[in-house]
Amino acid sequence: MVIDTLKCVGCSDCVVACQTENDVPIGYCRDWITETVNGAYPSIELELKSERCNHCENAPCVRCCPTGASHQLDNGIVLVTGDECIGCGACIESCPYDARYQHPDGYVDKCTFCHHRLEKGQLPACVSVCPTKCMYFGDLDNPNSEVSQLLKNRKYKTLAPEAGTKPKVYYLI
């Protein structure tokens, strides 16, 4: 996933769309908006961006899961099998992005990149509703995909690179 911070207005549509698409209970969220302000009036910079699970290549949540509920698919997507999760919370502690939460039904929940929609050839709900079209989703292994092209041609960053998790959500800056 690639997110263009130059276009994001921080409207939170991605958050509501995820809640309604994935039945995320009100009061919880799988994605959220952060706002960073730098500088002093009148030389200010503002960065707005939508954050979520980074579906890390080197995922600490998968490594630390005692039951195997947290697992990674061949395509890189990190998922939690609710039935196998005992809600121990180790993964929540291990995640440098604070992307996981305890679902009131007793398991740990987080962004799935809307895996159920991908299977039908649809984009994740957040990407499909974003009014600024600042979010892109695709195959990073394919050099010709839109996401690969964006990363080739634009400046970007990832979050908490020092954690060594190899995150798969990229921010264009």
Added chain:
Amino acid sequence: MTTSRRKFIKISALGLGGVATTTGAINMFGANSYLDSLVKENVAKTFKRTPTYCEVCFWKCAAWTYTDEEGSIKKIIGNENDSHCYGRLCPRGTGGVGMYNDEDRLKTPLIRTTVDGEQTFREASWDEALDLIASKFHTIKEAHGAEAIALLKHGAPGKHLEHLYQAFGSDTIAEPAYAQCRGPRETGFSLTFGSWVGSPEPTDIRDTKCLVLIGSHIGENMHNSQVQEMSDAIDNGATIITVDPRFSTAASKSKFWLPIKPATDIALMLAWMHVLIEEEIYDKEYIAKYAKGFNELRDHVSEFTPEWAYGVTGIKPNEIRETARTMANASPSVIIHPGRHVVWYGDDSQRARAMAILNALLGSWGRRGGFYFKESIKVPEFPSPEYPHPKWGWKEIGAKYPLAQMGITTEVMKCAIPSDDNKYPVKAVMVAGTNITKSIPNKKLLEEAMDALDFMVVVDTMPMDVTGYADVVLPECTYLERYDEIRSATNREPSIALRVPAVPPKYDSKPAWWIAKEIGERMGVGAYFNYSDYKEVIEWQLKKMGTSLEEMEKIGVKNFPRKSGSLYLDENGSYEFPTQSGKIELYSNELKSLGFDPLPKYTKHPEPPQGFYRLNYGRAPMHTFSRTANNPNLNDLKKENDLWVNPKVARILGLKTGQAVWLKNQDDIISSFSIKVRVTERVRWDSVYMVHGFGHKEKKLSRAFGKGINDTELITSVAIDPIMGGTGMRGNFVEIITKNPHKNIEI
């Protein structure tokens, strides 16, 4: 404190001795209805989708409502063929499902009653409530004329009730969307170009090279297609210039942010005109061909140098010149955006004139990347008798504002206050779809007016604050539960959109068309409502337009080819602007003949006294005015507003982020509730900022009650625009109070 007859009743006080007479919901859709068939189909399919257009704000994006097997609404997704949303709703549209699910909704009609000397509401049946309204309206009509019954409205319910009012002979109708919002820009632009800006604004943002936002915060206001097109413009490398004392979201996307001193925008625009003309970089051909009054304009702005404007606005001369040249380089693909909520300082029509004149100098009206020529399709009117002609109405009430083109809410409400020289006595008011205690400033006047009324009705989906002043409260169902007027959009291409109920009305709520018809029949004007279900009206209209309800249910939106010609001016042809002279009027003879300045002038406005800060307010992308504050989905995103305070101010006053403070304005009005401080560099040291629409006083709004401050209650100094009656609201100043001023006082 004297006891008011119209004592504000908290709807939560309901039931104190009240008589529950509610019967079950009447199935107004009949036996073999569309809804029934839907429910059956739902059994077979996982999701059923029905077309609608959104009513969470006024943009009216067309969408699909998805309902599951149990008939509960799961999600709402934008209609891909709709030019208002291009298939993507904003957070409020996506969260529209919360409007339906909100358990705090109004559930039954309510009637004000007195039990043991205490005013309260009791539940009532629809028959009883409607009979009471019809009989009160009838009595007032007999004694004072139908004109004495006024309507304050907003959105889709307003349309049906307006029809009812015109049928029984009242044109005493107004909406805050005019004098509390976009009225001045419509006046300013029609004086210059001969036509309203209208909604959606015909700004060709997607193809622009330069977008200039003056106090308009696209991105925080989620005017959907505008936000989307601004994003396209960013992709296309367009330059954005933002003029705003606050570092808005749009400012953060801008190449140039001009942190202007509040209330000095006209000075900046005069200097821009000066540079464009002095450096001869305005669109000479366009001005020569289409405009009138250039010499007067040139002479007028000759003294308004960037150096002069620097002293007024705080914007450096080189920045004024550089931005003017940037606009000229992009010309004619440049937009000085007219804004939307533009009632600021009382000279707002003149500020809109300055914007219009700049657009003319840059040759942007009728040009690609500037303003396109919008077009809409007329929906045929369902056969109905001719309306009677009222003796007076909104026009007469607002006559002292010569260019008022719609009703002025504050003037209509003033007519409710008895006085010897009041020629237009208003005795009853119906308020529909607008929470006037938060949308209309000067609460004292509003309360005095409401107190003087013989009768007041509120139609709403939620127990908004205004319902507490009503004699009768009618629970309207949400847009997801009703048919409504066909949406005819004014856009690049004409289009229509359909609204069909996705589910039957919850509780004992009813659609506004049904309420209007029922009152109409009881008042003897049933002939104007010659249908049993509004669906019949839509079916008839769609057939006339060459489509059908079946087709529209499948597509939701239908786009029609343009008939009025090109989107832009034909460079080789001639064009007559719909002004008095047929030309763009840089110099306005009309204003001159009415005794107003024919060219915009900068006027110095009051500044905050020592210890006070200018109260600025705006929008948050996930909320619409005060109406969404209790929506469970949207409340989850933002529960309350906060007070933006510059760090310098915070240091002086010892304020910290998260600290609760109260505000007191220049007229000693203290906020009902507290607000949390947010220390941020994004706001100037001479002003504070908050998002509008919070600080609800109705306890029944379980999530929104007491959260944040209602900016409108602090807006008691109102600068009226003498040209069109707009209520300028940005001239209020507040002190920050750190100790609870309400201790020992019951709120």
